[in-house]
Amino acid sequence: MSAHSSQHGRIVLAGTPIGNLGDASPRLREILESADVVAAEDTRMFHRLQSALGIEVRGRVLAHHEHNEQASAEGLVSMAEQGSEVVIVTDAGMPAVSDPGYRVVSLAAQRGVMVTSVPGPSAVLAALAVSGIASDRFAFEGFLPRKTGERRRVLSELAAEQRTLVFFEAPHRIDDMLEDLALTFGPSRRAAVCRELTKLHEDVVRGPLSDLAEWASRDGVRGEIVVVVEGAEEQNAAMSGDLLADVEALVAAGHRLKDACAVVAEKHRLPKREVYEAVLASRGSA
Structure with a gap:
């Protein structure tokens, strides 16, 4: 356990809109304008966000993404140690949640640098809320493996999980994912496919996994996708x-x-x- 030893600089994880720019909070605007350094997952996308929000970012804008995160973390934490306010943003949603940010937070915690957040939109919580599936207990699994065998292995290990499960998936893999979910979890397990949350073409399709797999295979699914699956029922019967x-x-x-x-x-x-x-x-x- 470590106490915060840095008295001036800090790391700030800032949540950005997942679609609707109206979800950008006044505090997000303020922190971006006042930051000494903004570490962005994609600097071009960040500059577009800055322009869309009509704000002026006076600090340095640096790239901080999955390919340079380990090396970048050291520099960002060092800047905070020297008194800078370092704000981390991703393309959409909260940093460190299936996006860059975790390594910076871990290193900052080790070195006693203050870490705080500017909470913002979250695709995980938004999908969970609109899914119509129990949300009192849930587990976020992020993206499943791309290869079929590995994906089915992971799903087979999750099949007995009684908490609601939340996944991210890419449009070109969603039909295969739903088919594997129906195979490993059972065709009648309820789920919701949430796409383009908070955007113009937001859509939530709910139903048994078998129906959802057929729908995705037939119609195709585009956009940013979150899949919410109900947990398994408690197994009371003894194994054969x-x-x-x-x-x-x-x-x-x-x-x-x-x-x-x-x-x-x-x-x-x-x-x-x-x-x-x-x-x-x-x-x-x-």
């Missing part, structure tokens, strides 16, 4: 004795327990975690 026997047979043949569970889970299209926990419960009660 035959499945548990299959696992134990593989273990007896020399497989590691987790590997044996993975084989059986894939064969029966079940979450690996569910099979593994059922085996442990079975062994504990034996």
